[in-house]
Amino acid sequence: MPEQSVLITGCSDDGIGYGLALTFQQRGYRVFATTRDIRKMSKLQGLPNVTLLTLDVKETDQIAAAAKVVSDQTGGTLDYLINNAGRNHFMPILDEDLNATRAIFDTNVWGPVAVTQAFAPLLIKAKGQIVFITSISGYINVPWMGSYAASKRSIEIIAETLRLELRPFNVGVLSVVTGAVKTQGQTYFGDFKLPADSSYHSIEDTIASRAQGIDGSTRMDLMTYSDQVVTKITTGATGKFWCGDNASAVKFGSNYLPTSFMDSGLVKGTGLDKM
Structure with a gap:
């Protein structure tokens, strides 16, 4: 079979994009790994069948340039597009700088849409697959993560709509x-x-600790996650695949447990339980 190709956004060292890129490379795929600053992909540098590209998902010129490179090197096709690039964010809703939250949506929602539009002709020609890395935060009301969660659920809704709109072109x-x-x-x-004028200053240390990942949660090993996700992608799966620590629990809870039960668990340890 001809060598299959994949482009992945957000491949900085030791992030999810990096893990996915490395896993695809180890399985013999032609990998186009991208990020805003190519120097942050040092661990992918020099690997066989890996091309590093500068791509900020908010910059249309960079998206177009990346699409041209891929088209030129693959004969106008792309088998897999993985929209992974995104920005995390923590802040109480009342304290949000709306310009900052608009920037979050530009990166997490409209950026992936722009990338998808640019690469769609290559994917349609290949009858390929588009993947969006979304988040369980879009299914639960985690304090201090409302804006981020909204952006990740928004791109998932767009992805689910695209799933139907691209069926006539045999793109998953x-x-x-x-x-x-x-x-x-x-x-x-x-x-x-x-x-300075926040109503939550009494619990600022707790909010900061959660933003820094000091929340007592376990986290799945990056390469274990990457192996499971790449396997799912390359089997041609469509719809939703839940993966990572707490994913199964959130899937169950968001579908079957009362909101009051979920709320009591989500508030615990956030500082709100002490106010």
Whole structure:
């Protein structure tokens, strides 16, 4: 069979995109790994069949340039597009800077849409598959993560709509509803601060700790997660695949447990239970 190709956004070292890229590469795929700063993909540098590309999902020129490189090197096809790039975010809703939250949606929602639009002709030609890395946070009301959760559920709704709209072209769409995975995602909030006029200053330390991943939660090993996800993708799965620590529990709870029961568990340890 001809060598199959995959493009993955958000492949910085030790993140989910990196894990997926490495797993695809080890399985013999042609990998196009992308991120905003190519220097942050040092662990993928020099690997056989891996091409590193600069791609900020908010920059249409960079998206178009990446699509041209892939088209030129694959004969105009792409078998798998994995929309992984995203930004995490923690802040009480009342304290949100709306410009900052708009930027979150630009990265987590409209960026993946723009990437998908640009690569759609290549995927249609290959009868390929589009994957969106979404989050269990979109199914539960986790305090301090409302804006982030809304963005991840929004792109999942778009993905589910695309799943129907792309059927006539034989292109599959899969959402990977991701639970807790061991990555570098919690290292970006070391300087977390609430606004000076926040009503939540009495629990600021607790909110900061949760933003930094100090919440007592277990996290699935990155390569275990990547192996399971790549296996699911390459079998042609569509719809939703729940993967990562707590994913199964959230899937069950969000479907079958009373809201009051879920709320009591979600508030615990967030600081709200002490106010």
